[in-house]
Amino acid sequence: MTAAPELSGVDLACQALFAAREAAKKNGAQTKKPKRRTGTTLRRDDREPRRLGAAITMTMTERGLVAPAAGGSVLAQWETILTAAAPELAGHVRAVAYDEESGRLDFVPDVPAYTPQARWCVP
Known part of the structure; x- marks a missing residue:
């Protein structure tokens, strides 16, 4: 007659889990697992994340700004925009030109050390 081996903590936990499943x-x-969602849900309450360019375009549209006026407005309010978008670059990057037709904004870092970080924030 062989004695039953002593059960360790892991073995006891497995037995308890098996007993709980059988009782359930x-x-x-x-016993079926719920279906996993694979699609994306589109929220209709305007809370989806946006890229910076799309957010600026939407804000301009909401406030009734047109492109030529927006160019001057972007250059005039550059510090405010930069503080909101990339606070670590505020005071270190200056906007120098805005092309209305292409929507291109040129900016220059005050110190060359900020160039890689400014390039990373470009998209």
Whole structure:
């Protein structure tokens, strides 16, 4: 006659889990796993994340700004925009030109050390 081996903590936990699953089956619990969502849900309340350019365009549209006026406005309010978009660059990057037709904004870092970080923020 061989003695039953002593059960360790892991073995006891496995037995308890097995017993709980069997009890759940007897009580009518479902054994199917819920379906995983694979699609994206589009929120209609305007809370989806946006890229910076899309957010600026939407703000301009909401406030009734047109492109030529927006160019001057962007250059005039550059510090405010930069502080909101990339606070670590505020005071270190200066806007120098805005092309209305292409929507291109040229800016220059005050110190060359900020160039890589400014390039990273460009898109």
